[in-house]
Structures are given as structure tokens and as C-alpha cells.
Amino acid sequence: MKNKYLFSSFIVALFLSFGCTQKSEGQLYIGNTAIDTVTLISGIETPWEVLWGPYGFIWFTERAGRVNRVNPSTGENQVILTVADVFEYGEAGLLGMALHPDFEETPWVYLVYNYTDGPNIRERLVRYSWNGSLLENATTLIDAIPGNSYHNGSRLLFGPDGKLYMSTGDAGNTSNSQNISSIAGKLLRLNPDGSIPFDNPDPNSYVWSSGLRNSQGLVFAPNGNLYGSEHGPSSDDEVNLLEKGRNYGWPDVAGFCDLPGENIFCQENNVHEPLFAWTPTLAVSGIDYYDHAAIPAWQGNLLMTSLKASKMLSLKLSEDGLSITETADWFAGTWGRLRDVCVAPDGRVFVAVSNRDGRGTPRPGDDRIVEIKAKNTTGFNQPDSYRKDVHVYPNPVTTEARVEWAALTGKGEYFIYSQSGSLQAWGEANGPDFGINTTVLNAGFYLLKITTEDETATVPFMVM
Numbered sequence: 001m002k003n004k005y006l007f008s009s010f011i012v013a014l015f016l017s018f019g020c021t022q023k024s025e026g027q028l029y030i031g032n033t034a035i036d037t038v039t040l041i042s043g044i045e046t047p048w049e050v051l052w053g054p055y056g057f058i059w060f061t062e063r064a065g066r067v068n069r070v071n072p073s074t075g076e077n078q079v080i081l082t083v084a085d086v087f088e089y090g091e092a093g094l095l096g097m098a099l100h101p102d103f104e105e106t107p108w109v110y111l112v113y114n115y116t117d118g119p120n121i122r123e124r125l126v127r128y129s130w131n132g133s134l135l136e137n138a139t140t141l142i143d144a145i146p147g148n149s150y151h152n153g154s155r156l157l158f159g160p161d162g163k164l165y166m167s168t169g170d171a172g173n174t175s176n177s178q179n180i181s182s183i184a185g186k187l188l189r190l191n192p193d194g195s196i197p198f199d200n201p202d203p204n205s206y207v208w209s210s211g212l213r214n215s216q217g218l219v220f221a222p223n224g225n226l227y228g229s230e231h232g233p234s235s236d237d238e239v240n241l242l243e244k245g246r247n248y249g250w251p252d253v254a255g256f257c258d259l260p261g262e263n264i265f266c267q268e269n270n271v272h273e274p275l276f277a278w279t280p281t282l283a284v285s286g287i288d289y290y291d292h293a294a295i296p297a298w299q300g301n302l303l304m305t306s307l308k309a310s311k312m313l314s315l316k317l318s319e320d321g322l323s324i325t326e327t328a329d330w331f332a333g334t335w336g337r338l339r340d341v342c343v344a345p346d347g348r349v350f351v352a353v354s355n356r357d358g359r360g361t362p363r364p365g366d367d368r369i370v371e372i373k374a375k376n377t378t379g380f381n382q383p384d385s386y387r388k389d390v391h392v393y394p395n396p397v398t399t400e401a402r403v404e405w406a407a408l409t410g411k412g413e414y415f416i417y418s419q420s421g422s423l424q425a426w427g428e429a430n431g432p433d434f435g436i437n438t439t440v441l442n443a444g445f446y447l448l449k450i451t452t453e454d455e456t457a458t459v460p461f462m463v464m
Contacts (some may be wrong), residue, residue: 030330031297036375037331040350041070041077042365047352049097049155050286050342050369054104058342058350060369063093063357067111067135072350072371081128081135087114090149090358092121098156098164100192108192109135110164112154114147123147123154125166127194141194142206146171146184150214151231155286157218159226163189163197165208167215167228174251177211185212185250187228187242201245211248211271217287217304217340218242225321229284229304230274237281238274239302239315239324246272255279276315276324283308286340286352290314294347294374305338305351307359312338312351335370336360348373392448396462397438405450405457406432412452418444438463 028035046063053059058070065086070077086094092114100108107130114123123145128135151169158164170176170185177185189208191197196206217229230238230248236255240248247269249262255277257266265271278284285305290298302315302324310333316326331338331351339354349372355362391404403414408431416425416436424441428434429450436448441463450457 030295033295033297033374035295036373037334038371038373039365040072040369040371041075042368044068044367044369046093046339046354046357047367047369048093048095048339048354050340050350050352051097051099052342052344052350053099058369059097059099059109060352061094061097061111063095064088065094065113067094067097067109070369072344072348078133080130080133083111083113085115087116087121089121092147092149092152095152095154096156096166098158101158101162103130106192107131110141110156112156112166114152117144121147121149121171123152123168123171125156125194139194141190142166142183142188146173146176146182148172153215155216155218155228157220159189159220160224162192164192165189165218165226166206167212167218169214170212170250174213177213177250178247178252180205180207180210183207186210187212187215208244209242209246209248211250211253211269213250215240216285219287219289219302221289221302221317221321222291223321227275227287227289227302229287231283232277232279232281235279235281236274237278237284239276239284239287239304240274241272241322243272246270248272248274275322276327281308282306282311282313285338288341288343288349290343290347290349292343292345292347295349303341303343303349305341307337307339307354307357310334310336310338312341335368336363336366390450390457390459392436392459392461396464398464399437399439401436401438401461402433403429403436403448403450404433405429407455408432408450408452410452412450415449415451416441417447417449 047060048063049061051059058072060068065083066079067081069080094113096112098110100106109128112125125142127139129137148171151172153167153169155167166188168184168186176182186207187209188206190206214231215228220226226242228240228242249271252265253262256273257263285307287302287304290301290303298314304313312330314328315324318325335353336355337360340352342350351370353368355366392401412429414429418424448459
């Protein structure tokens with residue numbers, strides 16, 4: 001997996017620079033599956049939440065205060081709300097969004113955003129109604145949550161129990177996370193109408209779990225496990241299994257309970273250690289669960305975006321979901337800072353690119369939402385069948401290349417196919433070493449197919 005990833009990352013990074021069709025931005029393999037990437041919408045500003053909504057539309061927030069609804073088939077976008085009193089500064093602004101799980105009967109949309117109260121930055125949770133074209137009838141459910149220009153959380157997510165979960169940051173005051181009187185630095189749980197569920201750990205408090213620093217990712221797996229991503233300080237970004245009444249340690253514990261002082265605190269405060277931790281930090285953000293056969297290598301994985309490390313990670317869960325057994329990196333440096341990820345019911349994946357958030361380097365067209373989908377365009381979608389003893393060098397190719405295949409002792413033929421599957425060039429393959437002329441080929445990604453009387457081999461290569 002590691003070697004495939006390194007080659008694929010190199011291919012997709014170059015391929016994005018050249019382009020291959022009018023819309024496609026690049027193709028690589030994830031496991032045995034050919035993947036295509038396309039920009040769904042560009043020219044937006046710091047997209048924060050991306051959701052799959054009713055009638056097959058993507059809903060997303062922009063930190064400046066806009067809520068959008070985009071058609072993934074056409075890219076046509078509609079701004080359905082601009083929140084007038086959003087305060088955008090640093091990391092503050094319009095953040096998380098959730099849609100009521102029974103949206104057809106109860107078309108409620110939940111938003112969390114920062115605002116100012118005199119000299120103070122606060123945060124509030126507001127519910128809106130969808131009238132078929134716009135959001136209206138704002139109802140504040142929780143107000144005056146501690147806020148700051150950083151560490152505000154905040155993801156929103158409905159659970160299988162019909163309750164709304166909301167992550168809050170410590171708002172730059174580390175003592176908030178362990179203060180049972182504060183709802184900052186916590187995971188909150190509430191009824192859709194904003195009331196406190198009777199079965200919360202404290203029936204008079206929204207708090208479901210505590211000891212969080214700045215959690216910006218929440219997702220439920222099909223088995224009911226709730227996972228959260230957590231920004232660490234200069235160390236120990238985390239993925240946590242979030243459970244009722246548990247403490248996640250901050251600020252007394254960062255990462256695992258592996259220091260003497262941390263061990264004591266963990267034993268005395270019901271601390272749940274993370275499933276995984278990263279040092280140095282990646283600035284982990286939005287997460288989703290991949291549960292579709294379209295990309296088998298990702299099935300049963302958490303997908304997690306990273307801002308600082310500018311990549312997406314797949315995190316393979318154990319059968320019971322209580323541990324992470326394998327991790328892999330994808331699209332490293334391809335688009336820049338990645339804020340959120342959304343898995344559609346048909347297995348497509350949508351990623352929010354966040355280079356205009358004040359900490360990135362915007363590229364032409366930023367910010368954007370990118371669609372990642374399985375696409376068999378060539379007929380050769382089984383990279384495990386690539387002959388490891390067939391080598392194209394140099395790769396990438398500029399003018400001419402040599403092909404080495406020790407098993408080719410006689411005469412054969414070679415065929416070069418474009419990403420769209422069309423035959424571009426062919427010739428004799430006289431082994432075990434022969435040349436191919438690529439001067440007639442445009443820059444892009446190609447597959448070389450070699451045939452003899454006895455066998456066939458394929459290998460990918462890049463033309464620059």
C-alpha cells in the first residue's frame with residue numbers, strides 16, 4: 001500500500017497540472033479502483049461544512065456566513081442564507097451545520113456560528129426552517145457559548161438516537177474543558193427542539209462528554225460508535241471514540257495516558273484514551289465513514305481531512321470499531337488545506353478545500369469542493385495485475401522511454417492507451433528491452449499494454 005500510494009500521489013499531482021479532459025483533474029488508483037477527481041464548485045471562501053442533503057444536493061457553509069446548496073450534477077449553486085451577525089475573524093465564523101434526519105416532515109437546518117457581544121466573542125446554535133428555496137425563521141437554541149478567534153469547535157451531527165450532537169472548543173481557556181459548569185471544551189447532546197435529553201449524564205446539562213480541546217470532526221459508524229477528531233497543541237492530534245460521560249483529558253492529558261502525571265489523572269477521571277494520535281500534528285478536521293462498495297479499499301474506514309498536512313487520511317477500523325488497525329495518506333499536497341469530507345450514498349466523496357482561511361496559500365480558483373469518484377475509464381482497473389518486473393524508464397517520460405521486461409524473450413506488440421481508453425500508439429515489442437516514442441502523446445497519464453503469444457502485461461506511465 002505504501003509504495004502504491006507514493007506512486008499514485010506523484011501521478012495525481014502531475015496529472016492535475018496538465019489535465020486530461022475538460023472536467024477530469026486526475027486519476028489514480030485506491031486499492032484496485034480507478035479514481036477520478038473533478039472540481040464541483042470553485043471560487044468560494046473557506047467552506048467549513050459539507051453535507052449530502054435531500055434530493056441529491058450538496059449543502060455547505062462558508063465561514064463568512066453563507067449557506068449554499070449546489071447541484072452535484074451541474075455545479076449550479078444557490079446561496080440560501082447569509083447570516084448577518086456572523087463574526088469572521090481568525091478561526092471564528094459560520095462553522096457547523098446539520099439537517100434534521102426526517103427532513104421531509106421536519107425541514108429544520110441547524111447552524112453554529114460566532115458573533116460579538118460587546119468586546120467578547122461568543123458562539124450560538126440556531127435552528128432555521130427550509131421553505132423550499134431559502135432558510136428562514138431563526139430560532140436560537142443555545143446562546144452565549146464561550147468563543148474566541150480560535151478553538152471554537154464546532155461540528156454538528158444527528159445520531160441514530162435522533163439527538164443532535166455538537167462539539168465545542170475550549171475557546172482558548174484551557175480550564176473550560178474540565179469545568180463542569182462550562183459547556184466549552186465539551187461534546188453536547190440535545191433534543192431537536194433544543195431541550196436537554198433526560199438520559200444525558202446530568203439531566204440538567206447538555207454535556208455528553210468533556211475534556212476536549214478543539215474537536216472539528218464528528219461521525220457515527222453503522223454500529224452506533226461515535227468518532228471525533230481533535231486538534232492537539234504542538235503534539236497529539238487525536239481520533240477519539242466518544243462515549244457517554246467520558247473525559248478526554250484536556251488540558252491535563254494530551255494524547256495517551258503515558259506520563260506519570262497523566263496516568264494518575266486518567267485513573268481518577270474516567271479518561272478515554274484516543275484510538276490514534278499524531279505527533280507532529282496534522283491539524284485534523286472533518287471526518288466521515290466510508291461504507292460503500294464503490295471503493296473497496298476504503299470500506300469500513302474513517303476518512304479524515306487535514307489542514308496543516310494538506311492531505312486526506314483513511315483510517316481502517318477493527319471489526320468491533322474499537323481500534324484503528326491501519327492508516328494511509330491520500331492526495332498529499334494535491335489541493336492544499338482540506339477542511340471537511342462528505343461521503344454520498346452512492347460512494348462518491350466530496351472534499352472541501354480551505355486555502356483562503358488565512359493560513360493557506362490560495363491557488364487559482366480557490367476555494368473549492370472536489371468530487372472523488374470511482375471511474376473505470378480504461379478497462380485496466382486492477383493495478384495488482386501490473387507486472388512488477390515491467391519497468392518504464394524514465395517515468396515520467398519527456399520524449400523517449402525504454403521498457404524493460406525480462407520475461408519478454410521474443411517478439412510481441414505494445415499498445416498505449418489514454419485515460420479515456422482510446423488507443424494512442426502501438427508498435428513492436430522486441431524484448432527484453434525496447435523503446436517507445438512518446439513525442440506524439442500529449443502530457444498526461446497512460447497505460448502501456450504489452451502482448452505476446454503467451455501473456456499480457458500492463459503498466460502505467462506519465463508523459464510530461
